[in-house]
Amino acid sequence: MSLLTLTGVTPLTPRMVRMTFTGDGLADVGSWPDQQLKLLFPKPGGSALVSEAEDVGTWYQAYLAIPESERPWMRSFTVRRLADGVLTVDFVLHGDSGPASKWAATARPGDVIGRFGPSPDYARPLGTADLLIFAGDETALPAIASLLELLPSGQRRLAFVEVADPVEEQDVPGVRWVHRSAGDDLVSVVSQVEVPESVWVWLGGEASAVRSLRRHFVGLGVSKKDIEFAGYWRRALTQDDAPTPDDLAEAQERIASLTE
Known part of the structure; x- marks a missing residue:
């Protein structure tokens, strides 16, 4: 576990901001598709540092051992870019309802x-x-933007991203934008896609939408091993809340997909 120092803040849209960080060990991290990490946000008067242990089991035990009133909030993020020891992470700003968004709304270099x-x-x-x-x-x-950047130019791809409205669109070539302001939703739009025999699917976002789309593609005959999926957040719940039966079922399916 290491500390990150914020070095830059760049607004991308009214609801998304890009932040760059430096920190010990970043230059030694390799590169691979869809890099996930945990970010820890200190509570008032507290620290973001948990332990120097790098083993996930040891580190997480140390994290849980911290009194809840002092334990930093922990949230999962996807790396937008990691190069030359500089980490780039994009934050969705959705008010002060969550610790990550609240921190990002007022964060400053240093x-x-x-x-x-x-x-x-x-x-x-x-x-x-x-x-x-x-x-x-x-x-x-x-995650989708970083994955698209890795694809060879001749690879057929379809990419769909649901956002609040047109001003939330970014310059990501090849994306079909789905606008909630127009009454559209990701599940309805993606479910209309004609799927060939040879297809691989990546799904991420709100947990129930991810589950619905995964069931849809499995129902079309897509092998479970050819569907990568992650429920990043849960409607009306946070990562601090206990897992629901659906969350537990999703976790079991993810574990099973690693062994299939």
């Missing part, structure tokens, strides 16, 4: 947070198929 990861233990390769489909909401946009 502010310090904690990190664990990204770890190559969780690296998953991009799928290979005639068509690759990517679908998610704004929380999945950093």
